[in-house]
Amino acid sequence: MDRTAGIVIIGDEILSGKFADENAQFLIGALAGLGVALRRVSIIPDDIEDIAGTVRRFSERFDWVFTSGGVGPTHDDMTIPGIAHGFGTRVVLHPALEKVLREYWGPTMPEANLRLAEVPEGAELVPGPHGTTTARWPVVCYRNVYILPGVPVLFRQKFLDIQERFRSTPMASARLYVNADEGVFADQLTAVALAHPTVKIGSYPRFAETAFRVLLTLESRDDGQLAAAVAGLEQALAAWLVRVDKPAP
């Protein structure tokens, strides 16, 4: 069974183009490397109702949800109250996080920074391994929702510190490079796809490359089915194949 995930990027600044998204981009690659099946990415505004509804739905549909942004001390940081609202719970100060904050800033800490210790009631803290920053300053997790900061360097660091808990079995894959337009071989491709329903086959025209016109990708949790689908395509598309990358038998 695939372990599934969804990503919710929270931030007016991404939707308005003030900053380019870096966090979804990073996490898409990281989850692929961990063998996790990412099912949806949504970029949404700093709006409490939108955060509430979106995160709740993601939490019900996917094994893991990762949020980015909206967790600072200013008026536009809505993620914690949004998630609490979505699950019908309260926002509370987490004593262990408050302790981290007070140790970090010392006696001159501005009171506003206490917002950084706010969590939806019932949230857990997930520390990274000994020696990591996250060992001391853990990730806040509510049910299956991991709440990460929007600043890209912190987002990456916190995710990498806890990533091993998400490692799953990667799917076996193959790639075929075809020097013909999709329409020329679409019927043959469909026949092979229908004959091997447990193999996911994608067909991607590429206009920038010169040695091929379409990349076919195949993925499966069944090595035998994958090999059979590749063999089927090698035969059906022999006239146009320029390269095949497949697992060794």
Next chain:
Amino acid sequence: MDRTAGIVIIGDEILSGKFADENAQFLIGALAGLGVALRRVSIIPDDIEDIAGTVRRFSERFDWVFTSGGVGPTHDDMTIPGIAHGFGTRVVLHPALEKVLREYWGPTMPEANLRLAEVPEGAELVPGPHGTTTARWPVVCYRNVYILPGVPVLFRQKFLDIQERFRSTPMASARLYVNADEGVFADQLTAVALAHPTVKIGSYPRFAETAFRVLLTLESRDDGQLAAAVAGLEQALAAWLVRVDKPAP
């Protein structure tokens, strides 16, 4: 009134990290330049039910919806049937599009390419200005949903050819660069934000720059309110301001 938009990127290949998203990235910037308020971006799989539900909801919530991908001739191209399903209509062959295809490929056109002329019944064709590629090969639009191809060079070209129909009034904006941590001035910032509810104020910590620690952005459709909010912040944050970019009075 803001004109609003949503973007739906359809493609397993983006969620699995095989290809990086270029189209949302491009369109976020283009819509900002046109003064359109982008409210949501979702990246979803090649799944007919997911496409149906997502596009339908976007269509009801936003003035304009742009989809990317899933419009080729192969088995994994689900966008047209997905959108038709979402609105409870049928997929039909559009005679004008069929004519374009037959002229382009000539008598040797593979029959599979006829899928490129399929549209949800009732769709309109939106041509670009005279002389553009899109004048001949128009964009398919169903209700308020503009259906664009996933190949980035085609996506950009088709959008740019029809972009003038989306041009709206840009909001007035200002930026303040603050050399202090957010917690230090969060209370003053909140007071100014509450006093000027028609001004949207964002607060973004930046860790890479050296001359400031937080970027504040202000946006409004009311020039007077924008100027008043900037003046309020210039006074409240005077001790830490390193730069102010604002409209000339």
